[in-house]
Amino acid sequence: MSGLEVRELSAGYRGRTVVSAVSTTVDSGGWLGIIGPNGAGKSTLLKAIAGLVGHTGSVLVDGRPLGSLRRRERARTIGYAPQIPQLPIGLTVTDYVLLGRTPHLGPLARESAADLDVVSSVLARMDLTGLADRSLSTLSGGERQRAVLARALAQRAGVLLLDEPTTGLDIGHAQALLDLVDELRVELGTTVISTLHDLTLAGQYAERLLLLDRGEVVTEGAPAEALTPARLATHYAARTSVLRSPDGTPVIAPIR
Numbered sequence: 001m002s003g004l005e006v007r008e009l010s011a012g013y014r015g016r017t018v019v020s021a022v023s024t025t026v027d028s029g030g031w032l033g034i035i036g037p038n039g040a041g042k043s044t045l046l047k048a049i050a051g052l053v054g055h056t057g058s059v060l061v062d063g064r065p066l067g068s069l070r071r072r073e074r075a076r077t078i079g080y081a082p083q084i085p086q087l088p089i090g091l092t093v094t095d096y097v098l099l100g101r102t103p104h105l106g107p108l109a110r111e112s113a114a115d116l117d118v119v120s121s122v123l124a125r126m127d128l129t130g131l132a133d134r135s136l137s138t139l140s141g142g143e144r145q146r147a148v149l150a151r152a153l154a155q156r157a158g159v160l161l162l163d164e165p166t167t168g169l170d171i172g173h174a175q176a177l178l179d180l181v182d183e184l185r186v187e188l189g190t191t192v193i194s195t196l197h198d199l200t201l202a203g204q205y206a207e208r209l210l211l212l213d214r215g216e217v218v219t220e221g222a223p224a225e226a227l228t229p230a231r232l233a234t235h236y237a238a239r240t241s242v243l244r245s246p247d248g249t250p251v252i253a254p255i256r
């Protein structure tokens, strides 16, 4: 169980601030979607929460500042799947996903049967079992993306940060991935923060959406409150109509 609190977080590159004073909280087992136009600062915000980009302000997990945790404990606490990952060449899919278990290994650094179980179950759920022995370098773009996410999911961290997790995935694999994340959230209380460009999927899976524009929070609320045609026009310069799916969540239809 890991609730996350972000306080007044600002981050940027070479003296240029691209995320300004963002504050939010995500309850344990909650799912916050970060949305916003290209260049708004979504990836930078996730990287700053993960401690991968210099920032001011603080990030607390269950009230403990992440900066105070040792590396291994931090890796058990927070998992991060980047939008553009650097993959180690030559590893098989299984060995790569096993790396997600590293923070959990005992003193001899040997994986246990339980670690292997987690990996094979994640591989199965990500439709990667048939590719388990393949080298990463031989995978298609979507298969590689699924392997990256499988590694983050195998980590079983209390907080999961996913940067555009459905990029390059077809609609079925995108739904399977988001369903799996949702199951972890419900079963294990995993707290999820994801960026998503697909606003319909964002509204279907995240409980709340935080709209970022030019590094600043424009609004944060339930999907139906956050996703309005007027906001999408203002912040994305997009022409849209908001329909309703059978369960009442918004469906964002582009209007030509």
Ligand SMILES: Nc1ncnc2c1ncn2[C@@H]1O[C@H](COP(=O)(O)OP(=O)(O)OP(=O)(O)O)[C@@H](O)[C@H]1O
Residues within 6 Å of the ligand: 013, 018, 036, 037, 038, 039, 040, 041, 042, 043, 044, 045
């Ligand atoms: N490593 C970097 N060095 C310098 N500037 C960067 C770096 N990474 C991102 N930026 C800049 O910071 C701003 C925010 O980028 P970021 O990737 O966080 O946006 P984003 O909302 O995730 O965009 P997108 O939707 O296009 O992925 C952009 O202006 C970008 O050019």
